[in-house]
Amino acid sequence: MAFDIHIVGGGLAGSEAAWQLAEAGVRVRLSEMRGGGDSTPAHETDRLAEMVCSNSFRSDDAEHNAVGLLHQEMRALGSLIIRAADTHRVPAGSALAVDRDGFAAEVTRAIDQHPNISVVRERVDTLPDHPTIIATGPLTGTKLAEAVAAETGEGALAFFDAIAPIVHRDSIDMDVAWMAARWDKGGKDYINCPLDKPQYDDFVAALVEGEKMPFHDWEKDTPYFEGCMPIEVMAERGPETLRHGPMKPVGLDNPRTGRWPYAVVQLRQDNALGTLWNMVGFQTKLKHGEQVRIFRTIPGLENAEFARLGGIHRNSFINSPRLLDGELRLKSKPNIRFAGQITGCEGYVESAAVGLLAARFAVAEQSGHPLPSPPAETAIGALLAHITGGADADTFQPMNVNFGLMPPIEGRQKRADRKKAYTDRARAALASWFEQLKVSEPA
Numbered sequence: 554m555a556f557d558i559h560i561v562g563g564g565l566a567g568s569e570a571a572w573q574l575a576e577a578g579v580r581v582r583l584s585e586m587r588g589g590g591d592s593t594p595a596h597e598t599d600r601l602a603e604m605v606c607s608n609s610f611r612s613d614d615a616e617h618n619a620v621g622l623l624h625q626e627m628r629a630l631g632s633l634i635i636r637a638a639d640t641h642r643v644p645a646g647s648a649l650a651v652d653r654d655g656f657a658a659e660v661t662r663a664i665d666q667h668p669n670i671s672v673v674r675e676r677v678d679t680l681p682d683h684p685t686i687i688a689t690g691p692l693t694g695t696k697l698a699e700a701v702a703a704e705t706g707e708g709a710l711a712f713f714d715a716i717a718p719i720v721h722r723d724s725i726d727m728d729v730a731w732m733a734a735r736w737d738k739g740g741k742d743y744i745n746c747p748l749d750k751p752q753y754d755d756f757v758a759a760l761v762e763g764e765k766m767p768f769h770d771w772e773k774d775t776p777y778f779e780g781c782m783p784i785e786v787m788a789e790r791g792p793e794t795l796r797h798g799p800m801k802p803v804g805l806d807n808p809r810t811g812r813w814p815y816a817v818v819q820l821r822q823d824n825a826l827g828t829l830w831n832m833v834g835f836q837t838k839l840k841h842g843e844q845v846r847i848f849r850t851i852p853g854l855e856n857a858e859f860a861r862l863g864g865i866h867r868n869s870f871i872n873s874p875r876l877l878d879g880e881l882r883l884k885s886k887p888n889i890r891f892a893g894q895i896t897g898c899e900g901y902v903e904s905a906a907v908g909l910l911a912a913r914f915a916v917a918e919q920s921g922h923p924l925p926s927p928p929a930e931t932a933i934g935a936l937l938a939h940i941t942g943g944a945d946a947d948t949f950q951p952m953n954v955n956f957g958l959m960p961p962i963e964g965r966q967k968r969a970d971r972k973k974a975y976t977d978r979a980r981a982a983l984a985s986w987f988e989q990l991k992v993s994e995p996a
């Protein structure tokens with residue numbers, strides 16, 4: 554079959570993108586290497602949209618949870634992935650969990666049967682010159698990854714993530730922490746949390762004793778670079794290591810004591826909105842529950858709310874804030890769009906959402922009627938804005954959707970009310986975007 558747009562990768566993002574394009578009347582060639590003699594170390598079947606680990610799309614609460622809100626927005630946008638998830642839902646409280654086999658079989662059937670899609674079981678090793686969406690995920694085939702790296706330049710494609718936790722700014726206790734840069738050089742750009750000696754000793758001991766996530770067999774050769782070694786590994790090297798590394802206190806006068814603390818944890822702004830702050834040098838393989846427990850012992854972070862917890866995994870992703878334009882096109886080769894986890898979003902739902910947007914932008918481009926970006930007040934718009942420019946390119950690491958990606962709502966409110974205010978505002982913003990789309994469609 555002749556095609557208008559080529560999609561590489563039939564995972565969560567590629568399947569969603571194929572569906573959106575095909576439903577808009579665009580002919581799609583979907584290349585998926587599984588079923589053609591290749592696989593990834595994590596996939597076990599040849600089905601499209603295979604969930605490689607948990608069977609959960611996380612919270613389905615669209616009133617108080619950002620991923621629940623994203624589900625709702627994707628339903629409104631005709632998402633195949635969320636429709637199949639709803640159909641194959643299994644009991645999981647307020648979460649949207651699915652029967653993974655039924656889910657993937659349904660997506661595969663819908664794609665296979667669509668007259669505008671031809672699925673080709675083949676591996677793609679180069680970046681095509683025709684209109685293409687690359688949706689090859691965290692375990693992108695090696696040769697294609699090399700082609701992406703060659704096109705985007707040194708350091709622009711990561712093969713592992715090294716994620717430090719990210720904290721919501723409004724949950725940091727600024728009566729304890731303070732803003733300053735080391736030796737007062739430059740602006741007061743860092744939030745500093747001070748520890749005294751007993752607090753530091755207890756903290757180091759907790760890191761060493763804390764339960765860690767094991768690596769998968771195929772991840773065991775994960776390189777630790779000196780610059781992104783897990784903090785617990787540094788702690789294991791000796792009690793002073795952290796105090797001479799990311800917890801170094803020198804040059805940081807605590808205005809409340811007039812002295813340098815014994816040790817310090819620094820947080821640096823992570824998004825243009827200033828709502829999210831990352832714990833500098835705190836990449837870790839500690840289990841998520843352990844991270845929350847241990848990091849909340851840091852003075853100033855007792856009530857920290859984490860937008861993202863730390864991790865280290867094999868994960869191919871590009872530096873999207875630097876490389877992509879606002880429509881997910883590669884600036885250096887605009888016939889190529891990226892979608893899914895390779896763009897630096899994180900998770901099944903987010904990957905499918907970015908697949909959906911890549912397809913909508915591609916349809917708009919082909920029809921000659923540009924698509925206005927979804928508002929940053931919506932979950933899908935906030936995610937897009939973050940990966941295509943809102944995130945700090947120098948520290949870019951994969952990100953789940955969360956309220957910290959949205960423009961902040963000012964004023965003090967109870968947490969539940971605040972979340973509701975975000976989701977109410979998002980629904981109104983989505984409705985006005987839909988109105989705008991009607992107007993911008995051809996007469």
Ligand SMILES: Cc1cc2nc3c(=O)[nH]c(=O)nc-3n(C[C@H](O)[C@H](O)[C@H](O)COP(=O)(O)OP(=O)(O)OC[C@H]3O[C@@H](n4cnc5c(N)ncnc54)[C@H](O)[C@@H]3O)c2cc1C
Nearest residue numbers: 562564565566586606607677689690694893894900901904
């Ligand atoms: C071990 C592991 C565990 C995870 N656990 C979770 C979890 O519990 N919850 C969660 O939300 N997310 C999890 N993730 C992340 C999850 O995989 C992604 O969020 C999601 O699958 C990404 O969707 P995607 O479409 O971008 O990539 P994928 O779903 O991985 O799809 C990419 C597809 O591209 C194909 N492909 C790759 N290279 C080529 C090529 N050169 N030519 C043709 N086809 C190619 C692959 O075979 C694959 O089918 C996990 C990831 C890994 C690796």
